Amino acid sequence: MSLAEETIITPKWVMTLESEELLVGHSVIIGKDVILAILPNEQALKTYPNAKHIFLPQQMLMPGFVNCHGHAAMNLFKGLADDLPLMTWLEEHIWPAEGQWVNEQFVADGTKLAISEMLLSGTTCFSDMYFFPEVVAEVSASMNMRAICYGPILNFPTPYGSGPDEYFDKILAAHDKFKHQPLIDIGFGPHAPYTVSDEPLKKVRMLSDQLKMPIQIHLHETEFEVSDALEKTGKRPSQRLDDLNFWGPDVQAVHVTQLNQQDIDIFKKAGTHVIHCPESNLKLASGFCPTHELQTAQINVALGTDGAASNNDLDMLSEMHSAALIAKAVSKDASALPALEAVKMATINGAIALGKEDQIGSIKVGKQADLISIDFSDISCAPMYDPISQLVYSASRHQVDHVWVAGHLQVKNKTLCHVDTAQLMEMAQEWADKISSKT
Ligand SMILES: [Zn+2]
Known part of the structure; x- marks a missing residue:
């Protein structure tokens, strides 16, 4: 694997779901499609000096x-x-x-x-x-x-x-x-x-x-x-x-x-x-x-x-x-x-x-890099006592800001990376016009 395929993601919190505790001051390193390591921030930079680096200073990284x-x-x-x-x-x-x-x-x-x-x-x-x-x-x-x-x-x-x-x-x-x-x-x-x-x-x-x-x-x-x-x-x-x-x-x-x-x-x-x-x-x-x-x-x-x-x-x-x-x-x-x-x-x-717990569902070294980040810099989540409480009881889907599937970045800054949304919505409306005119 070439070094360029590695990405260090440094959020404010990491919810691995491998333990009940949230990690603070930690980064998750992903390779082409899998989670390579979970390390304290400094160690991540030393171990992977040539990796791409994504800072998510107000976000929580969690499994998709x-x-x-x-x-x-x-x-x-x-x-x-x-x-x-x-x-x-x-x-x-x-x-x-x-x-x-x-x-x-x-x-x-x-x-x-x-x-x-x-x-x-x-x-x-x-x-x-x-x-x-x-x-x-x-x-x-x-x-x-x-x-x-x-x-x-x-x-x-x-x-x-x-x-x-x-x-x-x-x-x-x-x-x-x-x-x-x-x-x-x-x-x-x-x-x-x-x-x-x-x-x-x-x-x-x-x-x-x-x-x-x-x-x-x-x-x-x-x-x-x-x-x-x-x-x-x-x-x-x-x-x-x-x-x-x-x-x-x-x-x-x-x-x-x-x-x-x-x-x-x-x-x-x-x-x-x-x-x-x-x-x-x-x-x-x-x-x-x-x-x-x-x-x-x-x-x-x-x-x-x-x-x-x-x-x-x-x-x-x-x-x-x-x-x-x-x-x-x-x-x-x-x-x-x-x-x-x-x-x-x-x-x-x-x-x-789904019989896929060896591959997905938590942040663990060796599992697939199916990850999302939640942006907590939103008025709906202030003040912050407990990110897990805010996630379930206060946050909304518009706070999902990055999404990776098998290490592939799909959503960046709340925008789909590979879909033309205007075209998609036009297509959906064409179907609705057709269906409502004949149903
Ligand atoms: Zn059903």
Whole structure:
């Protein structure tokens, strides 16, 4: 590695998440794509005399956010249908709009818009469940964004294919195509227990075991989902999937607003992770994920924004804020989900849920240089007692000022380095004009 590839980053604080303490007077040195060292400032300059040097005197350097659940391309439907319950929103608005508009170009454009928004707000890795995962992967790789792309499995035809057989073929082809791309993973995204029957779910488990591909599924999103399943099958969806041996440590169950002791036992035994999407659950009035109960049972909980059409932003800072507040309200315990735990949910817990904790989620020598800096020279964060408290309870995404993915500088001084934002917004408006004129 040439010396020119090394960069010393010297912030005011470093939050490594490897310990509870913030480091002061320390620099993080990054190489081409990894974290090379964490050293006291003077020693960093002596050890790496020829490195580039970035001073961030009012900033905190921390691991990038890991957004564990979303549907990036749905960014193009943001604001199309609001203020509706889940099933009305899905059946009367989103599914018809998807049937009419979703194609490869839509997914490419929507994903590009979403990645741009995520980078600007400090997300350095996202997990996506949407049609044409190979397009999501292609756009992510071309933008140097880390992504886990879950190809959808549903019982019925969609713009992506005629049914499960075609979905499996396409997802396996995508897996093959991207297996050597270090920033991209392809997984299976069976949509939900109520849209996927037993046979495809068993096939997902079998293929995942063979190929080591991760799985993500929406589960227990609403009370109706559980009561309807109980009426039709006599089993809670979690139980039905357990009987199929579906659960495992490679599965992420998204939402889980309905939870009983049996569910806890199932997740715990299997090592399954829960992805909490607090703002989507609030907006669709889906319910509340009891994160406190899950964490007390030592089940890993990570955070996701869900798609922008049900949020309506991809802002992990506000998601942390909402998660911390909801946990207190739901458990009637103000000490539930303290600030540092909320930060972990948005970073290292996400890395664990996605099976990537060896690579990302904390600042540690040898891990990937997925880093962000938060500018605390903002009136919203004055005075400063505790940067972690300010991060969760006071800061906003506009204070994210530098972002690196795999050592690659993506955002500099709050501006995207490699995206023409004017052109991007023009493209998004062209889609909105087309969609609103014919929907
Ligand atoms: Zn979702």
